[in-house]
Amino acid sequence: MVGSINVVGGGLAGVEAAWQAAECGASVRLYEMRPQRQTPAHRTDKLAEIVCSNSLKTDEPGTAPYLLKEELRRGGSLVMEAAAATRVPAGAALSVDRIKFAEYITERIEAHPNIKVVREEVASLPDTGESVRVPTIIATGPLTSDALTADIMRFTGDDQLYFYDAIAPIIAADSIDMTIAFKAARYGKGGDDYINCPMNRDEYEIFFNALVEAKSVPLKRFEETHWFESCLPIEEIARRGVDTLRFGPMKPKGLPDPRTGEEPYACVQLRQENLMADAYGMVGFQNHLRYGEQERVLRLIPGLQNAEFLQFGQIHRNTFINSPQILNETLSTRKDSMLFFAGQITGVEGYVESVATGWLAGINAVRALRSEPLLAAPQTSAIGALCRYVSNVETKNFQPVNITFGLLEPLPLELRKKHRSKRERHAVQVERALKDWDDWVVNSLGKAKSLVLGY
Known part of the structure; x- marks a missing residue:
């Protein structure tokens, strides 16, 4: 010693x-x-x-x-x-x-x-x-x-x-509608490692409008909010412009929908959380919306209409x-x-x-x-x-x-x-x-x- x-x-x-x-x-x-x-x-x-x-x-x-x-x-x-x-x-x-x-x-x-x-x-x-x-x-x-x-x-x-950070929701795998969602990794890297929820333009606009209008949990502890740019809440990204999500966490590049052979207008990726593959996290969907609002808004995503949330997004201090x-x-x-x-x-x-x-x-x-x-x-x-x-x-x-x-x-x-x-x-x-x-x-x-x- x-x-x-x-x-x-x-x-x-x-x-x-x-x-x-x-x-x-x-x-x-x-x-x-x-x-x-x-x-x-x-x-x-x-x-x-x-x-x-x-x-x-x-x-x-x-x-x-x-x-x-x-x-x-x-x-x-x-x-x-x-x-x-x-x-x-x-x-x-x-x-x-x-x-x-x-x-x-x-x-x-x-x-x-x-x-x-x-x-x-x-x-x-x-x-x-x-x-x-x-x-x-x-x-x-x-x-x-x-x-x-x-x-x-x-x-x-x-x-x-301090600055504020946020956590993404986790969804039960058996509650994802796989007749809509599909398995794939971006540009084929990794095979079928992700579950992908594709959106057309109308579906995206409905989701976007609901997201920016949803009620957030109020920040009580500090008067000023210091977000880390690489971990922005999804609703904060959306407020920067209608297409920011499609070029950020919901970008469809490299994810052709096997039903059409073409890339969707927008796409939400879910990543496997455990070895049992019974839970999937929403990639880039950290947020600080009220739990009821999260359930309502996120179920507008195709394939997640009956989603069971094992963990909702939340905010904490860093x-x-x-x-x-x-x-x-x-x-x-x-x-x-x-x-x-x-x-x-x-x-x-x-x-x-x-x-x-x-x-x-x-x-x-x-x-x-x-x-x-x-x-x-x-x-x-x-x-x-x-x-x-x-x-x-x-x-x-x-x-x-x-x-x-x-x-x-x-x-x-x-x-x-x-x-x-x-x-x-x-x-x-x-x-x-x-x-x-x-x-x-x-x-x-x-x-x-x-x-x-x-x-």
């Missing part, structure tokens, strides 16, 4: 941080307030419970999300291991059975000899005046408790620590800090090198992005414990790009971000000239990133080459 660290929060970032620290030999106390205190979105007491979409986004080689996943896989990520073990069909996307996924991670964490799970709320940050300091990682995610949020505000001096003023690229805070933040609270958006910051924070917390220099991930890597963004981006309005090629270090001019197409340049960026990542993991962390390369 090399000593102890504390991880606050049992979500995706927290479990990854705890796992990496424990694997490095540290004794880890992982604090999770559920079930002692529940959140507005969680339903169980399991670690790493997924409350929004069950999709971890595309795992198609050559894409930025794939690169991020691959770096984590090569770094021995527990969450990526769990995702592989509980994967459900979703075309090119990596989607999981959310119940089995959480159960898998909970069992692995609780069985680790170096990890103790403590089921209690942490209401404040560690006291910097203590003579013996324990490295602490705050990974409380988008639903940080009120008490801890208040103390984080005291520490950061920032009173704008908390994040102004990381460029607070964090280093190592995810330690500038005011206190023994205090780290990880996950969505840092301003990364997305499950795998949260896992990535937890991975690095867990390793660096152990290095802090050993009084070793903290590590920044390679600049060319996806994890390095995310951490560079949240710690260094210059903006007056810091907003959460997903991994994209726009965050990665650009290719040298000679390579950009050599590889003219975007696809080629992206492939070269991925190849370069993974080579640099493999070398860094071996040289900086001392991990075996067999682990890094998956032998």
Whole structure:
């Protein structure tokens, strides 16, 4: 044992941080307030419970999300291991059975000899005046408790620590009318992994008008609403124009209706939620309508006229800090090198992005414990790009971000000239990133080459 660290929060970032620290030999106390205190979105007491979409986004080689996943896989990520073990069909996307996924991670964490799970709320940050300091990682995610949020505000001096996020409905599979809906993946990628509900122009206009006129749940807590652009409620998208849905979550491209052989005017996709295939989530249909309104409006979608809703869409608060003023690229805070933040609270958006910051924070917390220099991930890597963004981006309005090629270090001019197409340049960026990542993991962390390369 090399000593102890504390991880606050049992979500995706927290479990990854705890796992990496424990694997490095540290004794880890992982604090999770559920079930002692529940959140507005969680339903169980399991670690790493997924409350929004069950999709971890595309795992198609050559894409930025794939690169991020691959770096984590090569770094021995527990969450990526769990995702592989509980994967459900979703075309090119990596989607999981959310119940089995959480159960898998909970069992692995609780069985680790170096990890103790403590089921209690942490209401404040560690006291910097203590003579013996324990490295602490705050990974409380988008639903940080009120008490801890208040103390984080005291520490950061920032009173704008929130934006709103929304959850999509889930529908019982046997309530979907398959004489209307059809199975297919966009452009044939993945076979019949999605259920698709096609609309003609008249059906779309009826649905659109009902949606924009439907009553929403009022926002009571804050006067101002800060939506994350990549997770806008469906009704907010609709209010931006009559065709915004057809070019967004309801785009019909690559989904020809087998009855006509042509693409419909608009199309709603449903993604498998679990291995039993008895529940499907509405892709891109996060919303904050009243439950009765959701039932009325969503049943206007062809194929869903008798839909049984296992979960309605809902809204919840997401908390994040102004990381460029607070964090280093190592995810330690500038005011206190023994205090780290990880996950969505840092301003990364997305499950795998949260896992990535937890991975690095867990390793660096152990290095802090050993009084070793903290590590920044390679600049060319996806994890390095995310951490560079949240710690260094210059903006007056810091907003959460997903991994994209726009965050990665650009290719040298000679390579950009050599590889003219975007696809080629992206492939070269991925190849370069993974080579640099493999070398860094071996040289900086001392991990075996067999682990890094998956032998």
